[in-house]
Amino acid sequence: xxxxxxxxxRLKRDERLSTHVGLVARALxxxxxxxxxxxxxxxxxxxxxxxxxxxxxxKVRYEESWKAVIKKYKKKRFKIVHATMxxxxxxxxxxxxxxxxxxxxxxxxxxxxxxxxxxxDYNVAVTSQPHSEVAALAVFLHEYFKGKEKGFKKAKLKIIxxxxxxxxxxx
Amino acid sequence: xxxxxxxxxRLKRDERLSTHVGLVARALxxxxxxxxxxxxxxxxxxxxxxxxxxxxxxKVRYEESWKAVIKKYKKKRFKIVHATMxxxxxxxxxxxxxxxxxxxxxxxxxxxxxxxxxxxDYNVAVTSQPHSEVAALAVFLHEYFKGKEKGFKKAKLKIIxxxxxxxxxxx
Numbered sequence: 001x002x003x004x005x006x007x008x009x010r011l012k013r014d015e016r017l018s019t020h021v022g023l024v025a026r027a028l029x030x031x032x033x034x035x036x037x038x039x040x041x042x043x044x045x046x047x048x049x050x051x052x053x054x055x056x057x058x059k060v061r062y063e064e065s066w067k068a069v070i071k072k073y074k075k076k077r078f079k080i081v082h083a084t085m086x087x088x089x090x091x092x093x094x095x096x097x098x099x100x101x102x103x104x105x106x107x108x109x110x111x112x113x114x115x116x117x118x119x120x121d122y123n124v125a126v127t128s129q130p131h132s133e134v135a136a137l138a139v140f141l142h143e144y145f146k147g148k149e150k151g152f153k154k155a156k157l158k159i160i161x162x163x164x165x166x167x168x169x170x171x
Numbered sequence: 172x173x174x175x176x177x178x179x180x181r182l183k184r185d186e187r188l189s190t191h192v193g194l195v196a197r198a199l200x201x202x203x204x205x206x207x208x209x210x211x212x213x214x215x216x217x218x219x220x221x222x223x224x225x226x227x228x229x230k231v232r233y234e235e236s237w238k239a240v241i242k243k244y245k246k247k248r249f250k251i252v253h254a255t256m257x258x259x260x261x262x263x264x265x266x267x268x269x270x271x272x273x274x275x276x277x278x279x280x281x282x283x284x285x286x287x288x289x290x291x292d293y294n295v296a297v298t299s300q301p302h303s304e305v306a307a308l309a310v311f312l313h314e315y316f317k318g319k320e321k322g323f324k325k326a327k328l329k330i331i332x333x334x335x336x337x338x339x340x341x342x
Contacts, residue, residue: 016187016188017187017188017191020188020302020303020305020306023300023301023302023303024302024303024306026300026302027298027300027301027302027306028298028302028306028310050301054300054301085330086330086332086333086336086337086338086339087332087333087334088332088333088334089320089332090318091318091320114336117333117335117336117337118335118336120335123333123334123335125330125332126309126313127198127199127320127321128320128329128330128331128332129194129197129198129225129323129330130194130198130221130225131191131194131195131197131198131199131309132191132194132195132305132309134191134303134305134306134309135191135195135198135199135305135306135308135309136309137306138297138302138303138305138306138307138309138310139199139309139310139313142297142310142313142314143313143318147261147262147314149260149262149298149299150298152300158299159256159257159296159299159300160299161257161258161259161260161296161299162257162258162259162288162294163258163259163294164288164289164291164294165257165285165288165289166257166288167257168257
């Protein structure tokens with residue numbers, strides 16, 4: 001199982017980026033996302049609506065304390081993976097991470113508490129350059145699944161890939 | 172050469188996502204980004220500052236007309252690649268795209284004009300699911316370079332990857 005924990009969401013300011021983090025988590029194959037930071041029902045609704053329309057069983061919820069989430073998942077024997085530009089290269093550590101049964105991927109926002117680096121089993125960098133938590137999560141999941149794309153069951157809307165133009169089937 | 176064209180930027184609303192698009196373009200190995208839509212000097216400055224601190228020769232500029240940009244690049248024999256959830260799977264088309272000498276990658280925002288699908292040489296999808304233009308660009312570039320990370324010359328700041336904690340060298 002792959003769970004994502006979005007750290008430190010701030011209302012308004014992070015709205016679109018946090019939404020993108022959730023959509024990427026779903027589209028690239030994670031099983032659920034937990035938002036911490038400021039409670040934002042709009043984002044939860046938006047992700048749920050996407051799953052309703054586009055299928056699959058992706059779950060989303062809010063939890064106030066990221067510490068409690070990490071504690072709970074450690075107890076369930078999840079390995080903690082922290083996406084950070086300061087970590088080890090994704091290509092280097094991925095073979096080890098792929099062997100773990102369950103992982104909780106921490107996706108930071110502006111400032112991540114120092115202790116996160118210590119309590120994580122893996123600190124993983126997608127390039128050692130500043131860019132985007134949305135991008136880091138996407139590349140991480142893309143690498144994890146070796147580029148294999150997931151199918152989404154019970155979809156109301158489904159895209160048929162086209163060389164030119166758009167084709168969407170409604171069920 | 173890999174150029175990125177960000178379409179339809181809107182002041183304030185798209186500020187952070189457009190900045191992430193630019194940072195991802197640089198970090199994941201593109202050579203330049205051109206912003207169209209509403210002129211936003213703040214973003215240009217922010218990306219330039221990143222290059223100044225973190226090295227490399229990434230270029231950024233604003234051009235009012237995306238049509239003029241595409242026309243100019245087509246004349247220079249660039250192939251036009253449009254990142255869109257309606258396109259063909261990235262894994263399928265990438266071998267062909269890698270053989271092109273120069274590409275201009277179009278990265279849309281909320282609404283992309285229909286003609287973009289027609290004038291593009293490749294419409295490329297990173298999953299056929301709704302998610303994020305930041306993520307789509309990141310995975311596209313990651314696939315393009317087969318996960319090989321770029322070096323950045325003349326960097327003032329450089330991260331030394333760590334299992335735990337942060338290590339930054341200042342030059």
